[in-house]
Amino acid sequence: MYSKSAxxxxxxxxxxxxxxxxxxxxxxxxQGANGAVYLATQAGRKLAVKIGTDPLDLLMEVxxxxxxxxxxxxxxxxLLCDVDDLLIDGKPCTFYSMEYLEGERLxxxxxxxxxxxxxVLAVQxxxxxxxxxxxxxxxxxxxxxxxxxxxxxxxxxLVDFGGVTKKxxxxxxxxxxxxxxxxxxxxxxxxASYDLFSLAVITIRLMTPDEQWKKFTREGRTVARLCDIIxxxxxxxxxxxxxxxALQGIYKDAAAMKRDMVxxxxxxxxxxxxxERGSAAGMVLGGLFVASLLTLAGTLYCFWF
Amino acid sequence: xxxxxLRQILLVTDGxxxxxxxxxxxxxxxxxxxxxxxxxxVIDRHEMGEQGEREIREIAEAGGGLSDIVYPTQLxxxxxxxxxxxxxxxxxxxxxxxxxDILGDSTLERLEPEKRVQVAGMVDELGERSSMEVVMLVDTxxxxxxxxxxxxxxxxxxxxxxxxxxxxSRMAVCSFPGKHQHLDVRIPWxxxxxxxxxxxxxLAVSGITPTGPAIVEAIALFEHVSxxxxxxxxYRRESGQRAEDDSEGYLEDHVF
Ligand SMILES: Nc1ncnc2c1ncn2[C@@H]1O[C@H](COP(=O)(O)OP(=O)(O)O)[C@@H](O)[C@H]1O
Ligand SMILES: [Mg+2]
Numbered sequence: 414m415y416s417k418s419a420x421x422x423x424x425x426x427x428x429x430x431x432x433x434x435x436x437x438x439x440x441x442x443x444q445g446a447n448g449a450v451y452l453a454t455q456a457g458r459k460l461a462v463k464i465g466t467d468p469l470d471l472l473m474e475v476x477x478x479x480x481x482x483x484x485x486x487x488x489x490x491x492l493l494c495d496v497d498d499l500l501i502d503g504k505p506c507t508f509y510s511m512e513y514l515e516g517e518r519l520x521x522x523x524x525x526x527x528x529x530x531x532x533v534l535a536v537q538x539x540x541x542x543x544x545x546x547x548x549x550x551x552x553x554x555x556x557x558x559x560x561x562x563x564x565x566x567x568x569x570x571l572v573d574f575g576g577v578t579k580k581x582x583x584x585x586x587x588x589x590x591x592x593x594x595x596x597x598x599x600x601x602x603x604x605a606s607y608d609l610f611s612l613a614v615i616t617i618r619l620m621t622p623d624e625q626w627k628k629f630t631r632e633g634r635t636v637a638r639l640c641d642i643i644x645x646x647x648x649x650x651x652x653x654x655x656x657x658x659a660l661q662g663i664y665k666d667a668a669a670m671k672r673d674m675v676x677x678x679x680x681x682x683x684x685x686x687x688x689e690r691g692s693a694a695g696m697v698l699g700g701l702f703v704a705s706l707l708t709l710a711g712t713l714y715c716f717w718f
Numbered sequence: 719x720x721x722x723x724l725r726q727i728l729l730v731t732d733g734x735x736x737x738x739x740x741x742x743x744x745x746x747x748x749x750x751x752x753x754x755x756x757x758x759x760v761i762d763r764h765e766m767g768e769q770g771e772r773e774i775r776e777i778a779e780a781g782g783g784l785s786d787i788v789y790p791t792q793l794x795x796x797x798x799x800x801x802x803x804x805x806x807x808x809x810x811x812x813x814x815x816x817x818x819d820i821l822g823d824s825t826l827e828r829l830e831p832e833k834r835v836q837v838a839g840m841v842d843e844l845g846e847r848s849s850m851e852v853v854m855l856v857d858t859x860x861x862x863x864x865x866x867x868x869x870x871x872x873x874x875x876x877x878x879x880x881x882x883x884x885x886x887s888r889m890a891v892c893s894f895p896g897k898h899q900h901l902d903v904r905i906p907w908x909x910x911x912x913x914x915x916x917x918x919x920x921l922a923v924s925g926i927t928p929t930g931p932a933i934v935e936a937i938a939l940f941e942h943v944s945x946x947x948x949x950x951x952x953y954r955r956e957s958g959q960r961a962e963d964d965s966e967g968y969l970e971d972h973v974f
Binding site: 602 | 839881884
């Protein structure tokens with residue numbers, strides 16, 4: 414048996430065998446290593462439907478979506494709506510449906526609005542991680558593809574709970590490019606510092622031009638190489654302290670890293686403002702940037718003013 | 719529920735076997751003894767060829783395991799994913815059997831989704847806690863030369879995954895063809911493989927690829943399989959009892 418069996422295409426209309434909810438598929442939303450997600454409507458509302466290559470993996474994701482408690486003001490991931498089987502060519506296939514997060518993938522979003530947004534998005538992610546960690550979970554497969562920035566309120570949300578792992582266990586799913594083990598910086602035991610490492614790599618990755626990233630990582634992944642990138646990149650340099658501490662596993666919790674990131678953002682914006690005024694993109698984005706910071710006010714307020 | 723010990727052979731190869739017993743037969747022999755055989759085919763620019771692909775698939779099928787064909791850069795992640803999937807499958811089978819005993823003929827697929835979600839959680843937890851023994855069986859015939867650095871990296875990477883588990887885990891690394899036997903034990907049972915460990919040192923230049931015989935010998939590494947005393951001596955020394963120095967290994971092979 415091949416490990417990667419392709420998933421069958423979802424029929425345009427289907428109903429679950431057990432709960433009898435009826436879905437109409439609108440379009441595919443995305444696809445990863447373990448499944449495919451589609452936009453669908455059910456009883457008049459838009460939902461995201463996921464089918465997977467491995468039924469047990471998919472059921473584990475459901476398990477994790479149910480286990481992680483959503484906090485009222487800060488949403489972490491999508492809400493679970495339904496788990497059921499549908500018949501494709503007479504064969505049962507498990508799926509689940511969840512809240513549709515209307516927005517853009519983190520990497521595409523950052524590519525569009527500009528790199529200066531990345532540290533702010535990192536802070537938003539740290540808020541989510543802090544809540545997740547406090548409940549005894551580690552996200553595991555943290556990467557830009559698994560983060561959505563919602564339209565409207567510009568909040569980050571985590572999708573794909575396939576990597577969510579109970580603290581102390583081995584991380585259930587990860588991606589080499591953001592994996593502490595893959596960078597030879599430690600093991601894959603689920604602990605807060607595992608996610609913080611991934612977050613640091615995401616921050617660096619999103620602020621480094623593609624060609625430069627490829628060049629730097631061609632000869633293998635090591636923390637020393639990441640340090641080289643930080644040193645040579647003016648955008649990253651102001652954040653070297655929190656990034657390095659995360660890469661070295663010094664932070665024991667997300668809150669500590671968040672404090673340092675916020676401080677770095679504040680220092681940068683007060684010292685670097687004059688220099689940056691010349692950049693056209695900076696001008697255009699200025700308004701938007703401030704607007705979004707205001708939505709972050711809950712966390713940033715005391716540092717910013 | 720009793721925690722099963724999971725035993726796997728992970729074969730990494732780039733082509734067809736051409737000596738000794740059929741590797742497909744050898745894999746079914748392993749399966750009979752409670753050992754799952756997974757196979758990863760590594761390819762360069764060239765495709766593997768239909769025959770090679772078929773052999774890889776058939777070995778895994780007979781061995782109750784999974785197979786995949788990948789480029790060297792994907793090797794580390796594939797080793798980890800395949801092993802994990804195969805482990806989950808084995809546990810799933812155990813759980814399914816127990817469920818049958820409890821619920822009569824009702825298998826997991828017949829349970830309502832909410833219940834299945836709970837079973838999945840149980841399978842996952844059992845997988846995390848169970849003991850795991852994996853023998854990596856690496857084809858070191860001449861054509862593998864350019865791929866060995868990636869294999870080495872994958873071995874080290876896999877050892878990181880193993881030591882992150884809560885359950886007991888250990889691995890051994892063997893290469894084939896061996897200097898004198900069909901297979902050489904390169905790293906005896908251990909729970910930690912140093913990054914620096916060199917596989918490249920002893921590439922076989924002969925044209926033979928005795929995949930089947932190597933699988934049969936790899937079975938002997940597992941302690942639950944009974945072996946005559948001299949064979950047990952050869953295969954079952956723990957690391958630390960043996961210097962991982964090649965020349966010394968060579969001497970020991972002579973003594974044997
Ligand atoms: N609830 C959702 N709302 C909107 N888009 C989603 C949602 N869940 C997933 N996606 C999109 O689908 C893609 C693949 O889903 P994901 O769950 O990450 O699959 P995989 O487990 O295979 O990686 C994601 O990268 C994301 O862009
Ligand atoms: Mg994903």
